[in-house]
Amino acid sequence: MAIRGTEIKIQGLTHRYSSRTGVTFNRVDLVSPPGEALAIIGRSGCGKSTLLHILAGILKPTEGKVLLNGTAITAPSPRWVMMFQAPHLFPWMTVAQNVGVGLSFGRWSKEETEERVTEAIKLVELQDFAAANVQDLSGGQQQRVALARSLVMEPELLLLDEPFSALDAFTRSSLQKDVRNIAKRKGFNIVFVTHDIDEAVIMGDRAVIMAGSPGNIVHELDIDLPDPHDRHDTAVQALRTRLMATFQEAANYKKPESATLAA
Amino acid sequence: MSSQTATVGGGVVSAGVSGNCLSRAIKSTADKSLHFFVGLGVLFALWGVGIYIVTLNPTMSQFVDFGPLPALKSLPEMWENGIIPKALSSTGYRLGAGLGLAIVIGIPLGILMGRIRWFQRLTNVPFQFLRMISPLSWEPIAVVVFAGWEQAIIFLIAIASVWPVAFATASGLAKVDPAWFKVARNLGAKPWHMVTRIIMPAITFDILTGIRLALGVAWIVIIPAEFLGVTSGFGYAIEDAREGLEYAHLMGLVLVIGVVGFVLDSICVLLIKRFSWHRG
Numbered sequence: 250m251a252i253r254g255t256e257i258k259i260q261g262l263t264h265r266y267s268s269r270t271g272v273t274f275n276r277v278d279l280v281s282p283p284g285e286a287l288a289i290i291g292r293s294g295c296g297k298s299t300l301l302h303i304l305a306g307i308l309k310p311t312e313g314k315v316l317l318n319g320t321a322i323t324a325p326s327p328r329w330v331m332m333f334q335a336p337h338l339f340p341w342m343t344v345a346q347n348v349g350v351g352l353s354f355g356r357w358s359k360e361e362t363e364e365r366v367t368e369a370i371k372l373v374e375l376q377d378f379a380a381a382n383v384q385d386l387s388g389g390q391q392q393r394v395a396l397a398r399s400l401v402m403e404p405e406l407l408l409l410d411e412p413f414s415a416l417d418a419f420t421r422s423s424l425q426k427d428v429r430n431i432a433k434r435k436g437f438n439i440v441f442v443t444h445d446i447d448e449a450v451i452m453g454d455r456a457v458i459m460a461g462s463p464g465n466i467v468h469e470l471d472i473d474l475p476d477p478h479d480r481h482d483t484a485v486q487a488l489r490t491r492l493m494a495t496f497q498e499a500a501n502y503k504k505p506e507s508a509t510l511a512a
Numbered sequence: 513m514s515s516q517t518a519t520v521g522g523g524v525v526s527a528g529v530s531g532n533c534l535s536r537a538i539k540s541t542a543d544k545s546l547h548f549f550v551g552l553g554v555l556f557a558l559w560g561v562g563i564y565i566v567t568l569n570p571t572m573s574q575f576v577d578f579g580p581l582p583a584l585k586s587l588p589e590m591w592e593n594g595i596i597p598k599a600l601s602s603t604g605y606r607l608g609a610g611l612g613l614a615i616v617i618g619i620p621l622g623i624l625m626g627r628i629r630w631f632q633r634l635t636n637v638p639f640q641f642l643r644m645i646s647p648l649s650w651e652p653i654a655v656v657v658f659a660g661w662e663q664a665i666i667f668l669i670a671i672a673s674v675w676p677v678a679f680a681t682a683s684g685l686a687k688v689d690p691a692w693f694k695v696a697r698n699l700g701a702k703p704w705h706m707v708t709r710i711i712m713p714a715i716t717f718d719i720l721t722g723i724r725l726a727l728g729v730a731w732i733v734i735i736p737a738e739f740l741g742v743t744s745g746f747g748y749a750i751e752d753a754r755e756g757l758e759y760a761h762l763m764g765l766v767l768v769i770g771v772v773g774f775v776l777d778s779i780c781v782l783l784i785k786r787f788s789w790h791r792g
C-alpha cells in the first residue's frame with residue numbers, strides 16, 4: 250500500500266472573520282500523521298467548518314499556518330480537496346459531468362476521466378443516474394454526487410464537512426465504511442467534521458473535540474481498533490461510550506482564564 | 513426585465529416536463545398547432561372582414577388591394593422579381609451587424625455591471641436614461657456623425673439592442689451562486705475556467721433571453737429606420753410600394769415582416785430552451 254497521504258501540521262492557528270466579530274478559534278495546534286482519518290467533533294458554531302476551510306486553503310488564517318509535509322497551504326489545490334456542508338452542484342451539468350468537473354480542470358485523458366468517474370459514481374451507487382440532471386436528485390443523492398466529485402480527485406488530503414448528515418441511516422453507514430476503506434486503500438488523509446459520535450468511531454483513527462469560545466481542541470481520543478470498525482463490535486461500542494462521555498465533559502468546558510474573568 | 517425572464521423560464525419548464533411522456537407530448541403538440549392555425553385563421557378573417565367593410569363605401573374601393581388575398585397573391589411575384597430576397601439580404605445584413613455589435617459590446621458591459629459594484633452604481637442612472645431614449649430619435653444625429661446612412665442605421669440597431677443584452681447579462685450574473693466559484697477553485701479551476709466553465713454556462717440562458725428581447729426591439733426599429741436615406745431593405749420597399757400605389761405589395765411586405773420577426777423570435781426561443789438549466 251503506497252501512502253499518498255501527508256503529515257498535516259497545524260501550528261498556532263488563529264482565526265477571526267473580521268475585526269467586528271470575535272475570535273473563532275485561538276492558537277490551535279494539531280499534528281496528523283500520513284494516512285490518518287481524523288474526526289473533529291464539537292458543538293455547532295465552534296469553528297469546525299472554518300478550520301476545514303483553512304485546511305482547504307479557501308480561507309486565510311489570521312495567524313499561524315498549516316503545513317502539509319512541511320509545505321504551507323496558502324491556496325486551494327486538487328491535492329487537498331474539500332467536500333462542503335452543502336452539495337453546491339453545478340445545475341447545468343449531469344451527474345457524471347459534475348463528478349468529473351475537477352478532472353476537467355486538470356490534464357486528464359478522456360479515458361482516465363471516464364474510468365475514474367464511473368468508479369466514483371459506482372461507489373456512491375448512482376450508476377442509474379449518471380446521465381440525470383442533478384436538479385432531479387434528492388438531497389441525499391446530491392450529497393453523494395458531491396462526495397464522488399471530491400473522491401474522484403484522489404487527493405492526498407480529503408476534507409469532509411458533515412458529509413453524510415443528509416443521508417438515511419442505511420446509506421450513511423455503508424458510505425462511512427466505503428470512504429474509510431478507500432482512504433485506507435489509497436493511503437490518503439481524511440479530516441472530517443461530524444456531529445455523530447458513531448460516525449467518528451466508525452470512520453476515524455482519532456477524534457478531537459473542539460469547544461470553548463474562542464474554540465480550541467480540548468480533548469482527543471485514539472480510536473485504536475482493528476479494521477473494520479463495525480458498530481456492533483463491543484470494542485467499538487465501548488469506545489463510543491467513552492467518546493460520548495468525553496464530549497459531554499467538553500460541552501461544559503470553560504477556558505481557565507475566562508472562568509476566572511467571569512468570577 | 514426580470515419578470516420577462518421569469519416568464520420565459522416558466523414556458524421552458526412546462527415544455528420540458530410535458531416532453532417526458534410521449535403520448536402527452538403528441539397531444540400537446542397537436543393542441544398547440546391547432547391553436548396556432550386557429551389563431552392565424554382568426555387574424556386573417558378579421559383582416560379580410562375589416563377591408564370588406566371599408567370597401568363597402570364606393571369611394572374607398574381602391575382599398576380592396578389591402579385585403580389578405582391580394583397580399584398573399586403578391587408574394588410569389590415579389591419573390592420572383594427579387595423585391596423580397598433583396599430586402600431580406602439588406603435588412604438582414606443591417607440587423608445582423610447591429611445586433612452583433614450590441615452583443616459584442618453588451619455582454620462585456622453586462623459582466624462589468626454584474627461583477628463590479630462601483631461600475632454598476634456609476635453607470636446605472638446614465639444607462640437607464642439612455643435606454644429610455646427611442647432609438648429612432650438618434651437618427652438625425654447618427655446621419656451627421658456617420659459617413660453614410662448604412663452605418664447610421666446599423667448604429668441605431670446597435671444602440672436599440674445593446675441595453676437588453678447588457679441588463680440581462682448583469683442580472684444573470686447577480687444570480688450566480690458564489691459557492692460555485694468556491695467549489696470550482698477548490699477542485700483546481702484556473703481563472704479562465706471560471707469564465708468558460710462556470711460563468712458562461714450559468715448565464716447563457718440570461719444572455720439569450722436578453723438577445724431575444726434585443727432582437728424584438730431591433731426588428732421593430734429597423735423598418736422605420738429604413739424609410740429614409742437608403743434604397744434597399746424592407747423599410748425602403750414599403751415606402752417604394754406606397755409611392756407606387758402598389759397596395760397589394762405593401763401588405764405583402766407587411767406580412768413578410770411579421771413572418772420573419774416571428775421566425776427569428778422562435779429561433780431564439782429554441783436556443784433558450786436548449787441552453788436553459790433553470791427549474792421552476
Ligand SMILES: Nc1ncnc2c1ncn2[C@@H]1O[C@H](COP(=O)(O)OP(=O)(O)OP(=O)(O)O)[C@@H](O)[C@H]1O
Pocket residue numbers: 266267270273291292293294295296297298299300
Ligand atoms: N462568513 C462568516 N463571516 C463571519 N462570521 C462567520 C462566517 N462564517 C461563520 N462565522 C462564525 O464563525 C463561527 C464558527 O462557524 P463555523 O461555520 O465554523 O461553525 P461550525 O462549527 O462548522 O458549526 P456547525 O456545526 O453548525 O456547522 C460561528 O460563530 C459563525 O457565526
Ligand SMILES: [Mg+2]
Pocket residue numbers: 297298299334410
Ligand atoms: Mg459547519
